[in-house]
């Protein structure tokens with residue numbers, strides 16, 4: 001795993017925004033520290049009867065603007081600093097798009113591809129029981145992230161409801177529709193990435209139907225982004241998963257690749273189609289395209305490869321894909337970076353709709369979900385681009401300034417007692 005500490009990235013980005021806004025450290029200090037960090041260890045019975053101990057986390061970064069909100073990640077390399085960074089990004093993300101949440105994130109250190117479905121369910125239920133004192137529809141609402149999905153959210157909801165003695169769908173979002181999930185949530189993050197790409201290209205005067213796009217990661221975010229960006233008329237020339245990537249200058253057949261990947265365990269290194277070349281993830285990042293959408297993990301664009309990037313625009317589908325050092329190189333090269341806290345906010349926006357539906361026992365239709373998502377995203381995109389133009393700062397600095405201002409205002413209104 002990488003040696004870059006994503007939480008250091010977060011702190012540097014906050015300090016930069018604070019200095020642009022002329023804030024004293026006492027004004028924004030609370031945004032530099034998570035409110036709560038819970039580390040848990042818990043046993044899980046394996047299918048062969050042995051017991052393994054797993055480590056997990058739930059970090060609540062901020063509740064200044066509302067209940068904490070953020071996904072749960074299952075990954076073998078996860079650590080507390082990564083979860084702290086992911087929780088802080090949630091706080092800034094919810095603030096920049098103006099939904100009434102703070103930020104949180106959870107994780108279990110596990111490679112879920114090595115577990116059976118029954119083991120995964122036992123692990124999820126035990127982890128839920130361990131973080132149960134922190135979560136709940138009024139205080140902290142988990143959702144899917146890397147290697148978790150609707151089924152995992154269903155097990156979390158069931159375990160939490162068993163502990164409370166009645167059904168509490170609003171404790172998690174990203175659930176299957178049948179138990180209170182929202183139409184449109186599975187596609188929401190990718191839809192938000194598509195909206196951000198479409199609007200950013202419009203503002204930059206690049207026709208979307210002529211754009212050549214490379215996408216790293218073909219999970220929930222990457223694969224839906226690929227599908228919806230292709231529907232804008234753009235050519236998806238490269239995609240990848242953990243095993244490597246595919247490239248075709250003529251454009252890839254995204255529906256065939258999505259269909260191939262729908263079988264659990266399949267990897268792109270084994271995908272074969274005439275005219276499609278195999279490339280590495282590093283080659284994908286530096287391949288010739290107009291738009292790069294990193295939609296996999298943190299720290300993929302660093303000072304080691306930033307100078308070789310050829311695209312005009314980077315739309316960050318993943319959280320934290322670009323290091324601070326790489327950001328500076330990209331700025332010097334004139335590459336526009338649309339930051340994660342804006343570009344991938346579609347997921348949490350529709351999670352908010354799901355939670356609102358759960359609290360009111362209402363069901364919205366998919367058209368209403370997608371239209372409202374589009375409106376919220378377009379407003380936030382306009383605000384971020386406007387401040388970027390007015391202050392001549394990067395889009396990331398602009399997004400952080402807008403979010404930080406809201407966070408500091410909320411903190412000041414609530415006050416610090418005594």
Ligand SMILES: NC(=O)C1=CN([C@@H]2O[C@H](COP(=O)(O)OP(=O)(O)OC[C@H]3O[C@@H](n4cnc5c(N)ncnc54)[C@H](OP(=O)(O)O)[C@@H]3O)[C@@H](O)[C@H]2O)C=CC1
Nearest residue numbers: 145146147189217218219220221241242296318319344347
């Ligand atoms: N799900 C959501 O709603 C949201 C997710 N995000 C962020 O988007 C990113 C992707 O999340 P999501 O799509 O949900 O996760 P998934 O687990 O669905 O997909 C992750 C994808 O990234 C690939 N991948 C994993 N590690 C690497 C690597 N080292 N190099 C290249 N590719 C890799 C995986 O390959 P393989 O499957 O072969 O392992 C998979 O294709 C994360 O940063 C997440 O935090 C942000 C907002 C919301």
Ligand SMILES: O=C(O)CCC(=O)C(=O)O
Nearest residue numbers: 070071143145347348351
């Ligand atoms: O939908 C959510 O609540 C959070 C999704 C998430 O984890 C993220 O935006 O990074």
